[in-house]
Amino acid sequence: MIDSIYVGMTGLSSFSRGLRVIANNTANMNTPGFKSSSLQFSDAFYSSGGYSGRQFGQMGYGVSTAGTTMSFKAGELRQTGKGLDLAIDGQGLFTLKGEDGKITYTRAGQFQFNSDGVLVDQATGAKVMGVGADGGQTEIVVANSKTNAGKPTTTVKFTGNLSSAGTDQTINGVRVIDAAGGEHLLTAKFTNTNATTPGSWKVELLEGTTVIATQQLIFATGRPTAGTSKLSFSYTPSGQAAMPLTLDFSADVTSFASGTLSTLAFASQDGSPPAELSGTSFDSSGALVMTYANGQTVKGPRLSLARFDTADAVGAIGDNQFEALDSRAWHTGVAGGAFGSVRSGYVELSNVDLSQEFSDLVIVQRGYQASSQVISTANEMLQELFSMKSR
Structure with missing residues (x-):
């Protein structure tokens, strides 16, 4: 008993x-x-x-x-709408590095950039590791990417119909960005020269009353010819070097008779002024995507992910983190394949x-x-x- x-x-x-x-x-x-x-x-x-x-x-x-x-x-993936809330759709784990240099792993992808511009885990402050250009692990930092220098305009696009029955058309407010980020409003003036060359127009690019250059635009059956659908100009902003400009009429420009009314207008340009960083997120490949106020996006390092062969090689250490009990059973890499894909704006629940x-x-x-x-x-x-x- x-x-x-x-x-x-x-x-x-x-x-x-x-x-x-x-x-x-x-x-x-x-x-x-x-x-x-x-x-x-x-x-x-x-x-x-x-x-x-x-x-x-x-x-x-x-x-x-x-x-x-x-x-x-895997737990349920719940949408949060925060660009630095990350989840992995697959077997991978995020890689963290503590202040003592110890490498740990987590599935709880709630991250933020600290005051030094380094991506860290919100709960512990451990640094989130990425993959550098040399293939080794590196910190993910935005401290030197807070401002985008922008880029000068190279192509200006137009849209609409240039009435073949009209005599001239002037388009003001053609926006151009120079290499220093300055904005210039140019004028494109079209003069009908059909009497000299069928379907032709003289195209003048002006800054104020100063003619920058003159080219010829020719239409055939209402469409710009291949040789003149993109006109090249050289524009020299005050105090700067000359910059090439292309006026693009290839996509949405026609020339049909519609009385004397033309709808041809400035559509877009590919330049952008300098701007501050406005948002950060990660794409499905785990690459940092930095978005700027000028609409430009720049990609940064990819997240370093890890996976294991057997659960016996994993130890829980608290704070939603795990450690490698047997390094031989662990593998490191980036999103894709066995590591899974990264979902930005989501968090994996318990x-x-x-x-x-x-x-x-x-x-x-x-x-x-x-x-x-x-x-x-x-x-x-x-x-x-x-x-x-x-x-």
């Missing part, structure tokens, strides 16, 4: 540990990137009970626990299955009650034995 009490105690101890694991899982059901665990039970060693070598004579000594195993099943946890809770509770009942029964039998002796 003393043995029975001991066996019951192993049940109470083991089921208490099981309850703790369930409690930890349910407490973290809303923790981003959390991976649930399950407790492994095993039977205790056996004695022969005086019947050495005979299988039917073996008697057990209760139950023990063999540790926990983590489930790396993979805890609450209905499963409640089912396990009932089983653990019943096991604990049964073990307690065994101890109570054995105690009553001992008391009965002692009472018999006293009589």
